Amino acid sequence: AQTVTQSQPEMSVQEAETVTLSCTYDTSESDYYLFWYKQPPSRQMILVIRQEAYKQQNATENRFSVNFQKAAKSFSLKISDSQLGDAAMYFCAYTRYKLIFGTGTRLQVFP
């Protein structure tokens, strides 16, 4: 069975600084997708970034980028130039159709 592990229950960062959230996963499949979702207090799950397993190039979306290490089954999220609006729960997820989520990392951003 596939599993997703987020070992950092909470992280904090100062505004304008960079923070990295960790995620590891376990699967025997070779073709899959990985996502980072953001969930603010409003409960709305917002897709931050996606990575196709067959692509070696790390995905980037503006201030968000990932470090995807397929052999190590690692998928970390880097947030650059952190903003107050980045404060939220962040979930790493694996999918081949249904999403399997990690337990989440609560990110606090301090001015």
Added chain:
Amino acid sequence: GAGVSQSPSNKVTEKGKDVELRCDPISGHTALYWYRQSLGQGLEFLIYFQGNSAPDKSGLPSDRFSAERTGGSVSTLTIQRTQQEDSAVYLCASSLDPNSYEQYFGPGTRLTVT
């Protein structure tokens, strides 16, 4: 365009009562998913629909839980004889098709069983 909508936003019910939660996916999305988010269990997959059929119901926690989808659009998740452990946020998501992988979530229904 309109996103995924869910109703009600919040539901408080007494233990033993039945509840129905509704999900309206994005128009044209053929795949629909239900998830549950609770303090003890995190985010869990419940059921997946492709059109009106449910090829994967493996996440439904007991036979008190059922779901249907009609017309390839609206889905209803029904919980019979609710228990306190059913208290959670129930999230619905849809995607264009199962191969598109990218799922768009609704705002969820917070269910509280007293």
